[in-house]
Amino acid sequence: MPSRLSLYLDLIRWNRPAGWLLLLWPSLAALWVAADGFPGWHLLTVFVLGTILMRSAGCCVNDVADREFDKHVKRTVNRPVTSGAVSVREALVLGAVLALAAFGLVLTTNLPTVWMSFAALAITLIYPYAKRAVSMPQAVLGVAFSFGVPMAFAAVQAQVPLLAWVLLLGNLFWVLAYDTEYAMVDRDDDLKIGMKTSAITLGRADVPAVTVFYLVYLGIWTAALWSVVNPWVWVAMLIVALVQVGWHFSLIKDRSRDGCFKAFRLNHWLGFTVFVGVVLGLL
Numbered sequence: 001m002p003s004r005l006s007l008y009l010d011l012i013r014w015n016r017p018a019g020w021l022l023l024l025w026p027s028l029a030a031l032w033v034a035a036d037g038f039p040g041w042h043l044l045t046v047f048v049l050g051t052i053l054m055r056s057a058g059c060c061v062n063d064v065a066d067r068e069f070d071k072h073v074k075r076t077v078n079r080p081v082t083s084g085a086v087s088v089r090e091a092l093v094l095g096a097v098l099a100l101a102a103f104g105l106v107l108t109t110n111l112p113t114v115w116m117s118f119a120a121l122a123i124t125l126i127y128p129y130a131k132r133a134v135s136m137p138q139a140v141l142g143v144a145f146s147f148g149v150p151m152a153f154a155a156v157q158a159q160v161p162l163l164a165w166v167l168l169l170g171n172l173f174w175v176l177a178y179d180t181e182y183a184m185v186d187r188d189d190d191l192k193i194g195m196k197t198s199a200i201t202l203g204r205a206d207v208p209a210v211t212v213f214y215l216v217y218l219g220i221w222t223a224a225l226w227s228v229v230n231p232w233v234w235v236a237m238l239i240v241a242l243v244q245v246g247w248h249f250s251l252i253k254d255r256s257r258d259g260c261f262k263a264f265r266l267n268h269w270l271g272f273t274v275f276v277g278v279v280l281g282l283l
Contacts, residue, residue, distance in 0.1 A: 008094055011063060011080045012056035018268050020055040022178065025271030026171045027051060027148030029278040030164065033228060034156035037282050043155055046105045051148065053102035058124050058144075060095030064088050065128035073189040112154040120147040131195055138179040138198040142172035163224060170220030177213035178267040180206060181252055184260040207253055214245045214270075221274065229281025237277025244270050 013019055027047050031039040038044075063070070063081040067088070070076035080086035099121065106117045123144040130137040146168045153164040176198065183190070183199035184206060190197050202209045218241055222234065244266075251263040 007080045007086050011086055011091060011094065012059050012098070014056075018265050019059070020052045021268035022175075022271060023055055023145055023148060024048065024051045025268065025275040026146060026167070026174075027152055029275045030149040030152035030167060031156065032275075032278050032282055033163070033167070033225065034153040039152075039156055043109070043152075046109060046155070047148065047152065050102045050105045053098045053105070054120070054124065057095040057098035057102065058127075060091045060098070061125060062128045064091050064095075066131075069193050069195060072193045073186050075186060075189075109155045110158050112158050112160070113151055116147070116151045116154050116160070120144070120151065123147060131197065133196070135196050135201045136176075136198045137196060138176050138183065139172065141179055142175035143168075145175045146171040166224045167221060170217050170224065173213045173220065174217040174267075174271070177210045177217065177248075178264050180210050180213070181248070181260050181264040181267075184252065184255060185257050185264070207249070207255070210252060211245065211249050214248065218242070218245075218274075225278070225281070229278060230283070233281040233283075234277055237273060237281070241270055241273050241277075244273065 009015070024047075028044070031043060031047060035043075063079055066076070067079075067081045070079055070082040076082060081088065081091050103117060106114055123140070127137065127140045127144050130140040134140060149168045149171060150160045150164040153160050180198040180202065183197035186195075187197070187199045190200060198209075199206055218238060222238065226234065248263045248266070251259040251266075253259075
């Protein structure tokens with residue numbers, strides 16, 4: 001029998017860091033933009049650890065909310081809560097402890113960031129239930145996964161300027177792209193159990209839509225940051241990013257489970273590419 005620790009680590013997807021990396025890169029990019037360069041070790045530590053903790057807490061909430069649905073999905077049937085290896089109470093207690101630890105980190109910043117953290121928590125709690133009512137729940141996830149952007153500006157500047165919300169909007173389209181790829185993996189199972197996802201809503205338009213989402217994301221961030229970063233560095237970054245978009249298209253065009261899942265798992269490299277473009281572009 002697996003130990004409780006190994007079950008808890010499985011619950012928070014410890015062996016799959018791609019999830020928290022997808023949250024981390026746009027948050028760190030926003031930190032660099034807000035600070036016009038290196039934001040300092042304190043804020044860097046707060047956002048790195050806070051991202052890992054909140055993503056882990058979100059996994060606990062998500063698995064509790066989806067435990068009955070996950071029994072009917074091939075990819076999720078063996079998750080700890082779904083299989084009964086971890087009780088609902090255990091998962092919720094673990095999620096609460098992780099969220100409180102993240103809140104402790106936020107308390108070391110400033111009041112605007114603390115207030116923003118409550119909004120981020122509310123969206124995190126809402127998302128698992130949006131899949132029952134919203135035809136494109138990935139948009140709700142997009143807001144949740146992009147909230148590190150305005151929080152970063154709040155932490156650095158004690159305010160959230162328009163630029164932060166524009167970057168959040170752009171990042172939302174990136175989340176729509178990669179989470180639609182993720183939803184394409186489970187589309188057959190989700191159709192059987194009545195789950196709502198962007199992959200189902202978009203139907204045969206899923207592949208072109210994902211490609212457009214990527215391009216809109218890169219387009220909005222380019223328009224927002226063009227006057228802020230070195231344009232030559234940014235163009236070089238865009239070339240690398242667009243090559244990755246083309247690679248993703250090749251992986252998902254046949255809509256195979258393996259191809260779509262691989263595309264989803266590789267997305268953190270696109271986020272890292274944009275982050276590097278921001279860091280080098282601000283030197």
